[in-house]
Amino acid sequence: MKKMLIASDHAGVEMKDELKSCLIELGFDVEDLGTCTNDSVDYPDYGIALAERVSTGEAESGLLVCGSGIGMSIVANKFPNVRAALVNDTLSARLCKQHNNANILVIGGRMVGAGLAREMVKAWIEAEFEGGRHQRRLDKIHEVELKVAKIEQVKQ
Numbered sequence: 001m002k003k004m005l006i007a008s009d010h011a012g013v014e015m016k017d018e019l020k021s022c023l024i025e026l027g028f029d030v031e032d033l034g035t036c037t038n039d040s041v042d043y044p045d046y047g048i049a050l051a052e053r054v055s056t057g058e059a060e061s062g063l064l065v066c067g068s069g070i071g072m073s074i075v076a077n078k079f080p081n082v083r084a085a086l087v088n089d090t091l092s093a094r095l096c097k098q099h100n101n102a103n104i105l106v107i108g109g110r111m112v113g114a115g116l117a118r119e120m121v122k123a124w125i126e127a128e129f130e131g132g133r134h135q136r137r138l139d140k141i142h143e144v145e146l147k148v149a150k151i152e153q154v155k156q
Contacts, residue, residue, distance in 0.1 A: 002027070002028050002029070002060070003028065003029045003030075003031065003059060003060070004023050004028040004029070004030050004031070004059075004061060004062065004063060005030075005031050005033060005050050005053060005054070005059045005061070005062035005063070006019065006020050006023065006030055006031070006032050006033065006050075006062065006063045006064075006065075007032070007033035007034060007035075007046040007047065007049060007050045007062070007063075007064055007065075008034075008035060008046060008064065008065035008066060008072075008109065009035060009041050009042070009043035009046055009065075009066045009067070009071075009072075010035055010037065010038050010039060010040050010041050011043075011066055011067030011109055011110060012064075012065030012066045012067060012072075012107075012108075012109035012110075013035055013036065013037065013038060013065075013109075014109065015065045015107060015109035015114065015117055016032070016063075016065045016109070018114045018117065018118070019063060019065065019107070019117060019118065019121055020032060022117075022118045022121055022122070023063070023121065026121075026122070026125060031059075033046060033049045033050055034046060034049075043066045043071045043072055043075070044071070044075045046064070046072075047064055047066075047071070047072045047075035047076050048075060050062045050064055050076070050104070051064075051075065051076035051077075051078070051079045051082050051084065051104060052079060054076075054079070054081070054082050054103055054104055055079035055080055055081045055082050056081075057081070060103065061103045061104065061105075062103070062104045062105075063104070063105050063106075063107070063121065064076060064084065064104060064105070064106045064107075065106070065107050065108075065109045066106075066108065066109065067108060067109055067110045067111075068108040068110065068111060069086040069087075069088075069106045069107055069108035069109075069111065070086065070108070072084070072086075072106050073085070073086040073106040076104050076106065080145040080149065081103075081142075081145070082103060082104055083096075083100050083101060083102045083103050083104070083138075083141075084102065084103075084104035084105075084106050085100060085102035085104070085105060085106060086106040086107075086108070087105060087106070087107065087120050087124070088108070088111060088112060088120075089116070089120065090116075090119050090120050090123040091123075092120075093105065093119075093120035093121070093123040093124040093127075094123040094124065094126075094127045095127075096124065097124050097127035097128065097129060098127050098128065098129060098130050098134070099130065099134045100134070100138070101129040101134070101138060102124070105120070105121065105124045107120065107121075
């Protein structure tokens with residue numbers, strides 16, 4: 001059984017719970033990193049917890065939800081080896097895997113309905129990375145990550 005991490009802030013908790021059910025129906029072992037209430041929390045805490053595990057390879061993929069999806073996508077993409085894609089339709093959900101090998105899907109819980117969100121998750125999961133010219137482009141992104149890491153080392 002494939003494992004999937006999932007996390008949200010308070011604005012995305014209802015959508016997270018809906019998508020958690022969807023993932024279980026699709027045969028995933030889902031690890032919910034929170035939050036589990038509507039009490040206000042800081043989205044970076046949950047985005048960091050999930051993206052760090054994908055970045056290190058501890059987890060293969062994850063799903064993040066906040067109100068708009070913007071904050072979660074920004075924080076997740078700070079991590080090396082993370083390709084978090086904010087999507088609002090099934091085409092972008094499919095393409096983010098096919099062309100960018102996105103390993104974190106980000107959805108705005110206040111931006112799309114539950115039915116569309118489920119369809120986006122399915123499109124992302126069912127899509128396969130096409131490699132080829134797309135891998136060449138991902139290699140260039142990885143080179144940027146290495147440059148940034150060197151810059152950070154020099155600063156310290």
